[in-house]
């Protein structure tokens with residue numbers, strides 16, 4: 001064959017091959033149709049369609065055509081929000097250490113996140129600079145959930161009193177050095193559970209946070225007259241730092257006369273301190289939350305403080321927390337913002353927690369159940385409610401990772417259509433038939 005003929009034959013082959021694959025893909029991989037979209041960052045609170053392409057939000061608008069997507073799912077009557085962010089969880093498990101948040105008291109996030117619409121968790125200080133890389137290897141790198149971490153100011157992390165009360169292991173410099181090794185993954189510094197009279201953990205945490213340019217979150221431990229809450233919120237912390245367990249009542253959060261927020265809370269908020277729910281196992285009381293919310297002191301963010309005890313007691317999960325706050329006066333729009341754009345902003349990752357075009361397509365589709373529900377607190381008192389949020393569908397990086405009621409699936413005895421592009425929009429692709437399928441074997 002002459003060179004020219006070879007070239008022609010070759011180009012004909014290329015042409016034929018590209019012709020065979022020339023079926024253009026629709027403009028979008030996935031379309032969520034007709035849901036009530038709540039996207040606080042973009043001030044959207046309306047019925048809209050959400051289109052996704054290549055793991056990113058492609059368009060949010062009413063009346064998009066289902067023919068423009070590989071897969072279209074009807075979510076009318078449901079609420080569509082950015083994937084939820086749980087600002088306070090405990091995930092450093094698997095070490096085998098008993099009775100420790102760097103061990104048995106923590107939970108693997110994938111077992112608890114997607115089923116509640118959560119796509120991002122922030123581990124609140126289970127590991128310090130000494131054991132962060134072990135945590136990363138054991139849990140963070142193996143999880144489907146996006147895990148960001150606050151480094152404990154204690155080098156050994158949350159391994160219990162012997163470690164967490166040791167002021168000699170609270171090293172702001174070493175903590176900052178580890179945080180700077182993993183920018184974007186270590187997104188904060190945590191000070192927690194300290195019972196001593198000194199300011200050491202808070203001061204060292206601020207040193208670390210300042211050097212690494214990340215916020216500090218404080219669980220203020222025991223209430224000590226030598227380190228009053230007022231001074232923490234008005235002098236020690238920086239604007240943009242975070243006070244968690246805001247409705248615990250353990251440390252002068254509440255003004256005893258008005259039952260509203262204490263002066264420290266009021267002046268702290270005025271300075272730019274953020275206040276996080278972190279309801280946990282023993283950190284939320286209606287006797288604080290109800291009057292404080294009635295007087296206008298609402299949370300900046302909702303979070304669970306999820307661990308093996310809180311998830312089985314009053315907290316349960318983030319949607320139970322959100323439903324509880326709706327029962328005591330927050331609106332649906334407020335609780336959604338407090339689980340999306342607000343926590344993203346607190347950790348200075350405003351690229352998360354919204355549905356802006358080009359954002360990573362983490363999405364939660366929620367329904368509101370109506371009925372008789374009850375919500376409890378740390379002292380086992382109760383508030384009744386009439387509505388409860390339930391996660392119907394969760395998307396991570398543009399793919400379905402949880403589908404409570406089979407919204408995406410077709411009836412088993414219906415034609416399944418083209419399955420070749422399933423992997424573009426779901427982590428549950430329908431199986432490609434094997435060559436032997438349909439053949440009777442003897």
Ligand SMILES: [Zn+2]
Nearest residue numbers: 088124280305
């Ligand atoms: Zn905690």
